[in-house]
Amino acid sequence: MTASLSDKKCTPCEAGAKPLNIGEINEYMSRLHGKWEKVVSISDGKIKKIRSRFTFQDFKEAMLFTNKIAAIAEEEGHHPDIFISYNKVTIELWTHAVGGLSENDFILASKIEKVV
Secondary structure (H helix, E strand, C coil), X not given: CCCCHHHCCCCCCCCCCCCCCHHHHHXXXXXXXXXXXXXXXXCCCCEEEEEEEEECCXXXXXXXXXXXXXXXXXXXXXXXXXXXXCCEEEEEECEHHHCECCHHHHHHHHHHHHHC
């Protein structure tokens, strides 16, 4: 049986490693439970990121969530792009070293889902 993504630990990616292909991305997406969407690059039409938006009652709750995500990201050594607009938080995940998605992005997404 495959380990739960949230039970895994992010591992450092080597520059020059290949990003996940569409089949691998779809497999990992099926293992997530939240509302994550694939983000396609305008320049080459490839899936480069995954994104999810979260809405809270107010700014304070949005910031509490963001701080929990920051702590997880630090622990994993894998950092999302986080956008905050009052009570809305948007998280984008991608692996800079590979120029696209890696297993780390899905591990972190799964851990974020546990916070919500």
